[in-house]
Amino acid sequence: MTYLLELGFDQNDISTFQKLNNDFIIEKASEFKDIVESNLKSLIEIGVNTYKEMFLRHADLFLMDNEMFKAILEKYEISDLVTKLNRNPDLIEQL
Amino acid sequence: MALIDALEENKIRIVKQISNLISNDNSIILSLKEQITNYENDLEDKDKNLDEVITLTSDLEQNKKLLLEGQKLIADHIKNGGFNSPEFEQLLNSLEVNNDVKSFYDSLEEKINLRLTEINDELATLNNKNETITETIRRLKDMLSVAKTSLTSAEVDQAKLREYINQSRAGILNITPRTIESFVKKLTDENGAILFKETMLTTEIIMFYKNHAHLTKMDLDDGKKRPISDVIASAYSTLEEEKVNAEEKEDNELSAIAEAEEKNIDTGFDINLDDDFNETIPSIEDFSEDFMKEFDDVGFNNANLTPTTPEVETKQEEIVQELDEVKVPPLHSSRLAASASPEKIEEVKAIHEYLDSISVTGDFDKDHIIYYGATLDDVKSRMETAKEYGVDTNKLSTTDVKMLLKVRDLKEVLDYAVEHGNEDYMAALNSTTVTKMITTTLNQMSSDSFNNDNANKYGSFSEVFSTLDTINDVTLDPDSYKLYTETLEELNHYCDSITRYAYVINGEYISKQRVEENVKKLVAAKQNLAESDLLFAAIAYNGTKNEKDLVAIADKVFPSPQIGGMVR
Numbered sequence: 001m002t003y004l005l006e007l008g009f010d011q012n013d014i015s016t017f018q019k020l021n022n023d024f025i026i027e028k029a030s031e032f033k034d035i036v037e038s039n040l041k042s043l044i045e046i047g048v049n050t051y052k053e054m055f056l057r058h059a060d061l062f063l064m065d066n067e068m069f070k071a072i073l074e075k076y077e078i079s080d081l082v083t084k085l086n087r088n089p090d091l092i093e094q095l
Numbered sequence: 096m097a098l099i100d101a102l103e104e105n106k107i108r109i110v111k112q113i114s115n116l117i118s119n120d121n122s123i124i125l126s127l128k129e130q131i132t133n134y135e136n137d138l139e140d141k142d143k144n145l146d147e148v149i150t151l152t153s154d155l156e157q158n159k160k161l162l163l164e165g166q167k168l169i170a171d172h173i174k175n176g177g178f179n180s181p182e183f184e185q186l187l188n189s190l191e192v193n194n195d196v197k198s199f200y201d202s203l204e205e206k207i208n209l210r211l212t213e214i215n216d217e218l219a220t221l222n223n224k225n226e227t228i229t230e231t232i233r234r235l236k237d238m239l240s241v242a243k244t245s246l247t248s249a250e251v252d253q254a255k256l257r258e259y260i261n262q263s264r265a266g267i268l269n270i271t272p273r274t275i276e277s278f279v280k281k282l283t284d285e286n287g288a289i290l291f292k293e294t295m296l297t298t299e300i301i302m303f304y305k306n307h308a309h310l311t312k313m314d315l316d317d318g319k320k321r322p323i324s325d326v327i328a329s330a331y332s333t334l335e336e337e338k339v340n341a342e343e344k345e346d347n348e349l350s351a352i353a354e355a356e357e358k359n360i361d362t363g364f365d366i367n368l369d370d371d372f373n374e375t376i377p378s379i380e381d382f383s384e385d386f387m388k389e390f391d392d393v394g395f396n397n398a399n400l401t402p403t404t405p406e407v408e409t410k411q412e413e414i415v416q417e418l419d420e421v422k423v424p425p426l427h428s429s430r431l432a433a434s435a436s437p438e439k440i441e442e443v444k445a446i447h448e449y450l451d452s453i454s455v456t457g458d459f460d461k462d463h464i465i466y467y468g469a470t471l472d473d474v475k476s477r478m479e480t481a482k483e484y485g486v487d488t489n490k491l492s493t494t495d496v497k498m499l500l501k502v503r504d505l506k507e508v509l510d511y512a513v514e515h516g517n518e519d520y521m522a523a524l525n526s527t528t529v530t531k532m533i534t535t536t537l538n539q540m541s542s543d544s545f546n547n548d549n550a551n552k553y554g555s556f557s558e559v560f561s562t563l564d565t566i567n568d569v570t571l572d573p574d575s576y577k578l579y580t581e582t583l584e585e586l587n588h589y590c591d592s593i594t595r596y597a598y599v600i601n602g603e604y605i606s607k608q609r610v611e612e613n614v615k616k617l618v619a620a621k622q623n624l625a626e627s628d629l630l631f632a633a634i635a636y637n638g639t640k641n642e643k644d645l646v647a648i649a650d651k652v653f654p655s656p657q658i659g660g661m662v663r
Binding site: 018019021023024025028032053056057060063064065068090 | 538
């Protein structure tokens, strides 16, 4: 999971991620790190600053193919979406 | 004679005078004649000039018209980018202008362009100011409206609060959890900020919207971007309509049932559980049939065909190789799903069937990724655990199941939910979703960063806790079993059919399952603790209460002067 360190996570975040999530999520997040990475970058690029909280609690969503992930985000007005996600990162679960 | 001479002289003098007068008159007449001639000449000149003036005026009018047209054309052509149009060339020709005039117009165009730019800039500035002022006014109006609404709402809430206080004093307080929830969400701090943000309500509404997409007016997949606030508004609207419809339907059904009971007839409100509401998903068998048909079509499977040529043999070998390599097609299009083994794909199908069998609602495909990681046993065991904690597994959505699956330690999360921040866990379960409850709990847990190392927190019990850490399988001898059942019997006073998964002692919610397991481990380990210490340790181990609460709880169940070496 060290690739997360390059995306603004620290060791505590990684440790929390491992404590919160089931083993199979952690395994898949390592196996498909390029997908996770591109999805995290998609959020960072549009200005979502709560991406770490989102990943810690909803890591499974970050295993989705990047095209699909972006298509979900693009259903909404980006500025409106970013505001809402920054206020409530758990909203990602319902998009 | 003298008289005649005098008369003659007078006559001569008069004639002279007359001659002089005539001569003068002639001069005058001649002068006048000359003047008249001059006037006539002047008049003639004037007539000529008048004609010229008329001609010139006409010319000027024509030129003015042409100039106006030219001005219009210049303006149009400035808008359209210049003077290169045929119309302008035509205009220049009609004015018989030379290159100097064209240069003049070029310079004019430049000046007009410059001025137009200045005017446009000024207009833009004014428009911006206008928009700013309009926006400010709109915002102020909105703020005023919100303030008015808040004031009205606050007055209503104040009245309700007074009513609740009076009811509470009179011992007749009757208030539902939903009312409390709606009341609490309106509370603000001294700066006017909402104390309990309705962020989770937003997620709930979005989820409602997604689950009721067939009822809402908007299609999220139609390619149009829309604010979440619109989605929420639409969901609210549908929710309200649905509520009204449901109430009307309920009223109608109740009336019909009452009427039917009176008349002793069949109401016709039976629900047919055999109805198939799911789309048919192509099965692996379907795929295999298609493949075998193709296989038959090339004749290889035909018993009458005898391979005789090398070409036929090569073709057959290719087909055999293809048949060996054929994989079960992935059920989903994601990369993660595509990487799954045939066995895993079969298991995902089995999970889907299981969730269908227990009437889990929602879009299985949307959350499919989680099922390529979890096993069917994981799903079943998590559902059992959820049941133990009072979750109604007949009302779950696929998102709820996903939440149950993805957390590392579901029991820990549910214990945390029971004991931490959920004053009325049962009410929370009934009024919200499992997804919301678990998300909220994970949120709290990640904020707390698991800083509940009880071995360090409760120093005098650190040795006891380190023993419990090593116990996995618990076997109770008769004496231990007696102590175990006696302790639980004492505790049973603090839980009822409503809070069956939590002991509620001194207003504190404690996970029944966690405490029962801990009591069992403690008595099996022969710790020989006093009853109050036993209870203290059982509640403290992997729990979230502070020492003060733990002492109060233990003292309530087993009153004693001292607990765990700590003076109360």
